[in-house]
C-alpha cells in the first residue's frame with residue numbers, strides 16, 4: 001500500500017531530516033509512528049500524503065511510484081487517503097458540517113447523497129450539537145474531532161493522523177483510539193503519529209515505527 | 221395585545237431574504253453551481269470592479285465611436301460617390317452662360333446620369349455670399365459655374381466618354397467625380413478604425429493584467445484554503461472554478477457599470493449635439509455626424525463589450541489560477 005525505499009529528506013540546505021527510510025505499510029494494518037518532538041514524524045507523514053517530494057529514494061503509493069504521477073492522479077490518490085493534521089486545518093468560514101463534508105463536496109457529489117452520512121458521523125464523534133458551529137467558537141478537542149471526522153468521511157484506504165490525541169483528555173483519547181481501531185477493522189490502514197506513550201500502551205499489538213536520529217526503526 | 225401585533229409584521233420580510241445574495245451571485249451560482257469555498261470578503265473586489273468598470277467604459281466609448289465614424293463615413297461616401305460636378309471656367313472669347321447650357325445638355329444626354337442641374341448666376345452668388353459678402357456682382361469676377369450631376373442608383377456611367385465629349389464641346393469644363401475625396405474619407409475612416417482597435421487592444425491587455433494581479437493576490441490570501449482543498453482531493457480545475465466564480469461576479473458588476481456609463485455618455489453627448497444642431501450654424505455638425513445616434517449597432521457593440529469584459533475577467537483569473545496551481549503540490 002505504501003512503500004518507502006531509501007528515502008531521504010532535506011529541507012533547503014540543512015542536514016537530512018530523514019535518512020535511508022525503508023518500510024512498507026500493509027493493507028489493513030495499524031501502526032504508531034513515534035519519536036521525540038522534532039524527530040521528523042510530521043515530515044514523514046507529509047511525504048506519504050505527497051505534500052513533499054523526497055530529496056532521494058522512492059515512494060510507492062497504491063502501487064504507483066509517486067514522482068511519475070500527474071496532478072489529477074495525485075488528486076485521485078488523495079481521495080483514498082484521510083489526513084488528520086496536527087493543527088487541524090479546518091476552514092474557518094465553513095461550519096463543522098461543511099468542513100466534514102468537504103472531501104465529498106470537492107468530488108462533485110450532491111449534498112442530498114451524503115447529508116445523512118455526515119450527520120451520522122458527527123453524532124459518532126460527539127459533535128451532533130455542533131453541526132452548524134464555526135471552528136472559531138469550538139474548543140481544541142472539538143476541532144480535533146471535527147478534523148478526524150473529515151478524514152474518516154470518505155472511508156479512506158489509508159488514514160494518516162498527526163498527534164490526533166494531542167488536544168484531548170485521556171478519556172476522550174481512549175474513545176478516539178477506539179474509533180481508529182474500528183475503522184481499521186473495517187479495512188483501513190492506519191498510521192498514527194504520536195509521542196504519547198500512554199496511548200500506545202492501550203494498543204500493545206500495534207506495530208511501532210520509531211524515528212530517532214533521522215533513521216527509522218521498526219518494532220513489530 | 222401587543223405581542224400578537226409584534227410577531228405579525230416582521231415575518232414577511234424574513235421569508236423573502238434569500239441567502240443566495242444579489243443578482244450577480246445568483247447568476248454566477250447558476251453558471252457554476254455549488255458552495256462558495258473561497259469567501260467573497262477575502263478578495264479585493266471593490267478596487268477590481270472599479271478597474272473593470274473604467275476599462276469597460278473606455279472600451280465601449282472606443283467601440284461606440286468606431287461605430288459612429290463608420291456610419292458617418294458610409295453616409296458621406298455614398299452621397300459623395302453618387303455626385304459629380306462639372307466646373308466651367310470663364311475663358312476669353314467664350315460665353316460662360318452658353319458653355320454651361322452646352323455642358324448640361326451633354327450630361328443629360330449621357331447614359332446613366334439621373335439628374336443634372338446647373339447653378340444659375342444668382343445661386344453661385346449665394347454660394348459665395350458667406351465669404352465675399354452680399355453686394356457681390358459676379359460679372360466682375362471670373363467665377364466658374366457649377367453643374368451638379370447625380371448618377372442613377374446602381375448605374376455606372378462611362379465617365380471617360382463623358383469627359384471626352386465635354387472636352388470636345390466645352391474645352392474649359394472639368395469633370396470632377398470627387399474620387400479623391402472619397403478616397404481620403406475612406407482612408408481617414410480606416411485609420412480611425414485601426415486606432416480604435418489599438419485602443420481596444422491596449423484596454424484588454426491592461427484588463428487581463430489587472431485581473432491577473434488581483435487573482436494572484438486573492439490566491440496568496442487564500443493559500444491555506446487552497447492547500448486544504450488539495451489535501452482533501454480537489455482537482456486544480458475545481459479550485460480554479462471556485463476563484464472563477466468570484467471573478468465572474470466582479471466582471472459582471474464592472475462590465476455592467478462601465479457599459480451603462482458609456483451608454484449615458486453617448487446619450488448626453490447626443491443631447492448636447494442635437495441642441496447645438498438646432499442652433500444657427502449647427503448644420504455643419506449635423507452634416508458631419510448625422511444625428512449622433514448610436515443606433516442599435518452601437519448599443520449592441522457596447523452590450524457585447526460589457527459581457528466580453530465579464531467573461532474575459534473570469535478567463536484571465538482562471539488562467540492566473542491555473543498557472544499558480546501548477547506550481548503547487
Ligand SMILES: Nc1ncnc2c1ncn2[C@@H]1O[C@H](COP(=O)(O)OP(=O)(O)O)[C@@H](O)[C@H]1O
Pocket residue numbers: 011017035036037038039040041042043044
Ligand atoms: N518546512 C520546514 N522547513 C525547514 N525545516 C523544517 C520544516 N518542517 C520541519 N522542519 C524541521 O524538520 C525537523 C522535523 O520536524 P517535524 O517533521 O515537524 O518533526 P515532528 O513532527 O516529529 O515533531 C525539525 O528539525 C524541523 O525543524
Ligand SMILES: [Mg+2]
Pocket residue numbers: 041042043086162
Ligand atoms: Mg509534528
